[in-house]
Amino acid sequence: MPIIKDGALIEDNWTLLDEEADVPSSADIIIPLNVMLEKAERLSNHSGRIALLISNDIAVEDHADLVAKADMVVLELPAFTDGRAYSQARVIREELGFDKELRVKGDVLVDQAAYLQRCGFDSFDFDGEFDAETWKKSSEIMTTGYQRTYKDELETRS
Amino acid sequence: MAKKLKGDQVLTGQLLREGDVVFYTEDGNWSPDLQNAKIATTAEQIDELDVLIAKAEETNLVIDIYPIVVKRDDAGKLVPDLIREKMRTTGPSIVYA
Amino acid sequence: MYVYDDFDEKFVRERAAQFRDQVERRLSGKLSEAHFRPLRLMNGVYLQLHAYMLRVAVPYGTLSSSQMRQLAMIATKYDKGYGHFTTRQNIQFNWPKLKDLPDILDDLADVGMHAIQTSGNCIRNVTSDQWAGVAADEATDPRPYAELMRQWSSLHPEFSYLPRKFKIAITGASSDRAAIAFHDIGLQVLKNDAGEIGFDVYVGGGLGRTPMVGKKIRDFISLDDLLPYLVAILRAYNLEGRRDNKYKARIKILVHETGVDEFKAKVEKIFDGLEKDKLTAPAGEIERIQGFFTLPDYQAAEANPETFTKARSENAAFDSWVKRNVAAHKQAGYAIANISLKPIAGIPGDATDEQMNLVADLAEKYSFGEIRVSHEQNLVLAHVKEEDLFELWQALVPAGLATANIGAITDMITCPGLDYCALATARSIPVAQKISEKFADQKRQEDIGDLKVKISGCINACGHHHAGHIGILGLNKKGEEYYQITLGGSGDESAAVGEIIGPGFSGDDVAGAIDTLVNRYVELRDEASETFLQVVKRVGLEPFKEALYADH
Known part of the structure; x- marks a missing residue:
């Protein structure tokens, strides 16, 4: 499954664990939060990396311990107009102090990438085709921003 | 959507580049004049409007395409049924600018 | 500026x-x-x-x-x-x-302008008192904080895909000319005894199909904490505001459904967890912005100079204009000149290119090159010397910009309605024009006094009809436009939502109905200074209903 990281399309080895799937214990898996909460014992012998998939109706601060243990957190954009994941990301980064990979999955528009990055996301798993040239151009147009944010690469007024 | 309306129908939309209101014509083009519009009268023609909308959207020339119900006035001219569409066809009812 | x-x-x-x-x-x-x-x-x-x-x-x-x-x-x-x-x-x-x-x-x-966030489900243009910085009743100039919020809200990474649009208004005066109670967030700027700036915070006001008056959730948040507190409110809204129904997606519904106390508790909890020093403006930034809003270089000017009083006594039309359109200024010898964009039977809020150029020239000549736009769709020259008012007025008259009706019945807020708007259900402008014609007589307008008529062409209430002393809402019944009338709304510090008086009227009958209501008011008032709104509050809707529907 290809994803976008640092402006490039890369192959990705994470596997989404659905309810009953049998995955090797060495695989890198993405586990939905509810599965994690109900079936954590299944993972006691898991040797691969574990990522947490959190849907956008969840108060992330209620699961600070699970976030802290995760190797990656994945948040969802079920529609590109649904902005909840932006706030969840800021809470995860700025309040829970999570510093590993934070991924957004779903209906991501090229034109939103800069906003998402400023909220703390660093990889994108999005529906639709990836056009590297458009991505590059559109993510480089704005070099300035008024807000100071997580790992900000934009010029702000100092 | 098209099927719920009752009566003769024409397709309207707005030009992507300009925003002007236009109507779908017999020859498959778009005209600013409602009188040039292709009229769907039979059930088959009305069913076909959805297909025409999908095809027209693909050309990326006209946006916000939908069917409106039209009638003929005493002079035989096409007139939209709804006040909103009448206004849209004739322009603002006030003296402006 | x-x-x-x-x-x-x-x-x-x-x-x-x-x-x-x-x-x-x-x-x-x-x-x-x-x-x-x-x-x-x-x-x-x-x-x-x-x-x-x-x-x-x-x-x-x-x-x-x-x-x-x-x-x-x-x-x-x-x-x-x-x-x-x-x-x-x-x-x-x-x-x-x-x-x-x-x-x-x-x-x-x-020219340092843009169209950023004037639409969309994001933080919209921050609005304020059109007399900010100069009004005689103002405690603190709100503009530096409006500018601070303009910058902070522009392309905000977290708050650009909110459940619905988000409007912030701010005032520093005791008379609320910014309608802060009808905004998603309303801010009242205050100064305490120690001279520190703070903000009372109101949340959950709005018009639209579910009009609500905002509720105060915080007293005197400090200037340093203003932006973090806004982050807390917006984060609570972004995470929990309804996204299942666009008509229930504004923050007012969230506040209403959650309850003010619980909503406040959520906001405070988020606020407590924020790293506030990272969210507030960088050191020196507020002072930098404040530096732009110092008072212009006023000259020593005599209050009520003889040229001015003489012109008033010799020219009745000028005197009418001064009475209705000129407001008290902080600075002695200066005045706030309001330019009405509501000529009799005109289109409320419209201005031609020639009029815009003329106002630009007059602002340069008489008002330090600065112009204000009011939420009531008029223009303001905020720093005019009293001795210049007559000349200014003479320049406005031939351009159709000297209508003496600010705050009077023909100074109507009117949305574009079905003449322009894709969402409208009925026309607004022609109704406003008919009412304007009906009340064109200057003497009669002066006798009626302050009366705010507000007209919307659909339930979304862009014409603020809920907040009109008389509100008019255009609807569509069986293919015909008809208009519902409300009484008793108010958009100022006494914010209230108007009540529907009864069955609606056709477009041709609205102006007549308003005429009937106004005549009834004149009969009912105890003295000439009792306003329409005061009478409605005192006697209720019943006498007005009788007047309107007795013959029907």
Whole structure:
């Protein structure tokens, strides 16, 4: 499954664990939060990396311990107009102090990438085709921003 | 959507580049004049409007395409049924600018 | 007023370049209409009934003469020679073409203007008192904090895909001319005994189909904590506001359904967890912004100079204009001159390119080159010497800009309605024109006194009908326009939602119905100084109902 990281399309080895799937214990898996909460014992012998998939109706601060243990957190954009994941990301980064990979999955528009990055996301798993040239151009147009944010690469007024 | 309306129908939309209101014509083009519009009268023609909308959207020339119900006035001219569409066809009812 | 530095200019130019790229991708088909729509809306571009519409931001309603001239140029070059000033202190152009919009945004950037977030589900243009900084009843000038919020809210990474639009208004005066109680967030700027700035915070007000008066959730939040507190409110809203139904997606519904106390507790909890020093403005920034809002270089001027009083006594029309359109100023010898955009039977809020250019020139000559737009769709020259008022008035008369009706019955807020708007259910402008004609007599208007009539062409209430002393709502019944009348609404510090008086009226009958209501008011008032709103509050709706429906 290809994803976008640092402006490039890369192959990705994470596997989404659905309810009953049998995955090797060495695989890198993405586990939905509810599965994690109900079936954590299944993972006691898991040797691969574990990522947490959190849907956008969840108060992330209620699961600070699970976030802290995760190797990656994945948040969802079920529609590109649904902005909840932006706030969840800021809470995860700025309040829970999570510093590993934070991924957004779903209906991501090229034109939103800069906003998402400023909220703390660093990889994108999005529906639709990836056009590297458009991505590059559109993510480089704005070099300035008024807000100071997580790992900000934009010029702000100092 | 098209099927719920009752009566003769024409397709309207707005030009992507300009925003002007236009109507779908017999020859498959778009005209600013409602009188040039292709009229769907039979059930088959009305069913076909959805297909025409999908095809027209693909050309990326006209946006916000939908069917409106039209009638003929005493002079035989096409007139939209709804006040909103009448206004849209004739322009603002006030003296402006 | 605030003037862009290199940073602001770079930001706005980059934003214009970004929109140019988006329009190119849209025209080439790379970007679908569904994906483009929210992007164009966040640049103020709507698709209206007849054409695209561009809404340009006028931050907290303040413009320079050169900016006004550029708006006139845009009206001439890309539109049909006019623009429409809106209830959010912005200006909109009714006929631009999408292919020209990138050029228009560049032209705006040339004078430090933009159309950022004048639409879309994001934080909209911050609005304020049109007399900010000069009103005699003002404790603290709100403009520096409005500017601070303008910057903070622009392309906010976290709050650009909210459940619905989000409007913030701020005032520093005891009379609320910014309608803060009808905004998603309303802020009252205060100064405590120690001279420190703070803000009372109201949340959850709004008009639309579910009108609500905002509730105070915080007293005197400090200046340092203002932006973090806004982050807390917006984060609570962004995470929990309803996204299942666009008509229930405003923060007022969340506050109402959650309960004010519980909502406040959520906000406070988020606020407590924030790293506030990272969210507030950098050190020195507030002082930098405040530096732009010092008072202009007033000359020592005599109050009520003889030339002024003489002109008033010799010219009844000028005297009427002074009475209705000129307001008290902080500075002795100066006055606030309000320019009505509500000529009798005209289109409320419209101004031609020539009128815009004239106002720009007059502002330069008489008012330090600064113009304000009010949410009641009028213009303001905020620093005019009393001795210059007569000359100013004489220059306004031939341009049709000297109508003496500010706050009077013909000074109606009116949305564009079905003449322009794709969402409208009925026309607003022709109704306003008929009412205006009916009450054209200056003597009668003066006798009626303060009376705010507000007209909306659909339930979305852009014409603020809920807040009108008389509100008019245009609806569609069986294919015909008809109009529902409400009484007793108020948009100021006594904020209230009007009550529906009874069955609606046809477009032809509305003006007559208003006439009947006003005549009844004149009969009912105890003395000439008792206003329409005071009478409605005192006697209730019943006597008005009788007057309206007794014969029916």
